Amino acid sequence: MRFFGYFRSSSAYRCRIAFNLKGVATEFVPVNLRDGAQKQHDFRDLNPQGLVPALDTGEAVLTQSLAIIEWLEETRPDPALLPGDPLARAHVRAFAQVIACEIHPLQNLRVLNFIKSQHGQDQDGADAWCRHWIGEGLAACEAIAASQTHGGAFTFGDTPGLADICLVPQIFSADRFGLDTAPFGRLREIRAACEALPEFAQAHPARQPDAV
Amino acid sequence: MRFFGYFRSSSAYRCRIAFNLKGVATEFVPVNLRDGAQKQHDFRDLNPQGLVPALDTGEAVLTQSLAIIEWLEETRPDPALLPGDPLARAHVRAFAQVIACEIHPLQNLRVLNFIKSQHGQDQDGADAWCRHWIGEGLAACEAIAASQTHGGAFTFGDTPGLADICLVPQIFSADRFGLDTAPFGRLREIRAACEALPEFAQAHPARQPDAV
Structure with a gap:
């Protein structure tokens, strides 16, 4: 493939x-x-x-x-990247969609290009835009993640899944745009647990052949 | 519920x-x-x-x-709102996600409020923003929909499914923001087929108890 x-x-x-x-x-x-x-x-x-x-x-x-x-x-x-129970699957998908449908679309390159060319934003303005939407979305993710009572290292349990797969790249973007992620303590813990796994570590942008 | x-x-x-x-x-x-x-x-x-x-x-x-x-x-x-075959399911989900992850997040009320308050956009600017992103996304949807060869009335066949469920509300929004949908001939045909069904017609915003 x-x-x-x-x-x-x-x-x-x-x-x-x-x-x-x-x-x-x-x-x-x-x-x-x-x-x-x-x-x-x-x-x-x-x-x-x-x-x-x-x-x-x-x-x-x-x-x-x-x-x-x-x-x-x-x-x-x-x-499995999703649990078996339909309600549990819905919770994992919803968490993934907070990132994929609410945060990430706003920080896309084409959107940043548009607010620069059409709204007169400079790079600082574009970065502030990203920090705003990432911060708002990650606050929702933190609330969801922190309310879980399973005791596992990952968002929804003791194995990584779809939620973690979406979370780690989003925190990478948060760092890129200079967002202070200190308020998102549970998300940072989950990220650290993920990045200790080779499957996550090897997927990091800096380790890709086209990284600059 | x-x-x-x-x-x-x-x-x-x-x-x-x-x-x-x-x-x-x-x-x-x-x-x-x-x-x-x-x-x-x-x-x-x-x-x-x-x-x-x-x-x-x-x-x-x-x-x-x-x-x-x-x-x-x-x-x-x-x-069923999704087909049975995994590749076919992926195509339907991808179409839904063009709308849910690429178009819709940009026309959300909170985003429009932000570009008004922070980027100095007026209502015309906000409408133009929406038309831009909806137009770009619907062009992708039209290309996908028009390339299907199943001969059915709906996006991916002869029964309505997840793609149609996302498409009809998105065209409603396109109309609201004054986008000319004439270039999206196949999408308009699909919308007409959907709106002929009571399940879609009764879900229309104008028919909800909180409509103003």
Whole structure:
């Protein structure tokens, strides 16, 4: 399988962690978002939206990180990234979606480019925008994570799953944009537990071949 | 079950369609986003993120529309909102996520309030912002929908599913913000097919008890 990503893309980072946890090897094809490679015809043919990540399974091209990860879960159930109970699954998915549907879309490169070119924001303004939305979203994540009573090292238990896969890249972004994550003590604990695992550590942006 | 929503919220609208398609009755509790009711303590206790929709099942409070709909699908599989084949499921979920993760988060009320108060945008600027992101996302949706060869009336076949559940509220928002949807011919056909069904028609914002 060929995986089209970019080292610093949060959603590509999520997929890398999931591939590692599932033990799935992919051939990595870098798409340099800073150079606009995602807008070029050959990549647009693959993914009409022109966004990474995309996964060419050989049979089909899959897009959207959460859809890719759910597909992995359905086709390679072990180790499970979601619990078995439907209510528990809904809680894990909701946590992932706080990140994927409420935080991450606002800090995308295309959005930052827009507020610079159309709203007259400079880099400081763009960074402040990111810190605002990441801070608000992580506060919700902290409230959810801190209210869990399972006693495990990860967001929803003693094995890493979909919530952790979304959380770790989001905290990486928080750091990048200069957000003080000290108020998010439980999230930081979870991140440390995740990053102690090779599946997370090897997925880190700095360890990707296209890192600059 | 109690469903906390707001007539004009796209994500609450998605849930209403899903409840109707599944034949699930809920008690509707309006949360007036314009009055900031979602920020008040009683609702924050229910949903720490302070966003609608939320579903109180009696056993647990579920949040995030796609997580709620996946839970419905897992607990009430008939009629199916996702196909059975994992690759087909991934395509449907990816389409839903183009809307839920790429378009909708940018047109949220809290984001519009922010660009008005912090970026000096007026209502015209906020509307232009929404049209930009909705237009870009719907262009991707149109490309996906138009490339399907199944011949059915809905996005991915001859029965409505998760993709259609996300699409119809998004086109409603496009209209609200004055986007010309003429370029999205296939999406308009799908919308017309959906709105001919009572499950979609009865979920329309204008038909909700809190509509103004």
